[in-house]
Amino acid sequence: MSIEAQARPRRRRRTPAEARREALTEARTLLLSGGPDAVTLSAVAGRIGVTHANLIHHFGSAGGLQSALMGSMVHDLASAIQDAVERLRTDDGAPLEVVNAVFEAFSAGGAGRLAAWIVLSGDLSHLEPVRIAVQDLVKAIDTKIGNGDRLPPKAIGAAVLFIALTAFGEALIGPPLRDMLDQDEDASRNVVAQLLPGFLAKNSVSS
Structure with missing residues (x-):
């Protein structure tokens, strides 16, 4: 059964802001279940009970809908990273807490x-809010696991790169790859947390 056939149209009056918000919510659901190709005007229109023309009125085109969805999800990702920053500033656990915060930010939504x-x-311009949030994350990690010594910014940046790339891979292919290797759900996080102190020490010496 197609995604469109599974949709349950909800025909009712809604404001333009409500229509856009509901459309983006359903577009996100389609993205996560079917990938970018599933995010079409007709599919989203069917899920929220409006016409194809109505969505064109709100977003201009399928590209406009997808761009709005990117913007909405990037905002959520940046907010998740900022939440991770606040946790790192207040929580006592490290370095596993650092790794958990970043992994959860990349898996959320x-x-x-x-x-x-x-x-x-x-079009990497969509990632600008994330760049700002990641810079704050570098500062938070520096404070969290710098052990009182100011590590070179390049070393902290390399640590964030290391964590983020692993978190990104986990979000994309982690579950099936872990099944292939008979690994627990937290295996990636634990490995990164174990390697992080030595990684930072090595980079702080060579930076």
Whole structure:
């Protein structure tokens, strides 16, 4: 049965803001269940009970809908990273707590798939809010696991790169790959947390 056939139209009066919000919610659901190709005007219109023309009125085109969805999800990803920053500033656990915060930020709301979609689209301007949030994350990690010594910014940046790339891979292919290797759900996080102190120490010496 197609995604459109599974949709349950909800025909009712709604404001333009409500229509856009509901459309983006359903578009996200389609993205996570079927990938970028599933995010079409007709599919989203069917799920919220409006016409194809109505969605064109709100978003202009399928590209406009997808761009709005990227913007909405990037905002959520940036917020998740900022939440991770606040946790790192207040919680006592480290370095596993650092790793958990970043992994959860990249898994929340399909952020891993979103990042892949944006990179494949070639328009990296959507990631600007994430760049700002990641810079704050570098500062928070520096404070959290710097052990009182100011590590070179390049070393902290390399640590964030290491964690984020692993979190990104986990979000995209982690579950089936872990099954292939008979690994527990937290295996990736635990490995990164164990390697992180030595990784930072090595980079702080060579930076």
